[in-house]
Amino acid sequence: xxxxxxxxxxxxxxxxxxxxxxxxxxxxxxxxxxxxxxxxxxxxxxxxxxxxxxxxxxxxxxxxxxxxxxxxxxxxxxxxxxxxxxxxxxxxxxxxxxxxxxxxxxxxxxxxxxxxxxxx
Numbered sequence: 001x002x003x004x005x006x007x008x009x010x011x012x013x014x015x016x017x018x019x020x021x022x023x024x025x026x027x028x029x030x031x032x033x034x035x036x037x038x039x040x041x042x043x044x045x046x047x048x049x050x051x052x053x054x055x056x057x058x059x060x061x062x063x064x065x066x067x068x069x070x071x072x073x074x075x076x077x078x079x080x081x082x083x084x085x086x087x088x089x090x091x092x093x094x095x096x097x098x099x100x101x102x103x104x105x106x107x108x109x110x111x112x113x114x115x116x117x118x119x120x
Contacts, residue, residue: 019044020051020090034101042090051088054081055100080104 021043027036042048056079080103088096 017044018042018046018048020048032101034104035099037097037099039095039097040088040090041095042092045092047092048090051090051096052081052086053096053098054079054085055098055103056080 019042021041023039023041025037025039027033029035038053040051040053042051080100082102084102085096085098090096
């Protein structure tokens with residue numbers, strides 16, 4: 001019986017943890033993968049305060065550039081952000097969207113890995 005109480009208490013605590021969903025869209029410009037947007041939504045019933053988003057790029061190779069013209073950071077340490085992506089207050093099911101193209105504006109057809117980051 002005591003075990004059931006502990007499991008039930010743990011499950012109740014998990015209910016109050018922040019839950020955010022991040023949904024990518026298809027890029028409107030197929031020649032520019034950075035035109036895809038990411039929608040960040042509060043999927044919990046508890047309001048979230050001071051939600052910010054940033055974009056981190058790992059490997060970027062510009063079109064037909066020679067192999068020595070690229071950046072490489074497998075740890076995604078370089079995070080890019082603009083003020084519009086910071087300090088959002090999200091009530092239940094509220095959302096905001098970010099577009100990497102707002103901070104990464106390369107010539108058409110780069111090959112890249114995109115990783116979305118979140119912070120609460």
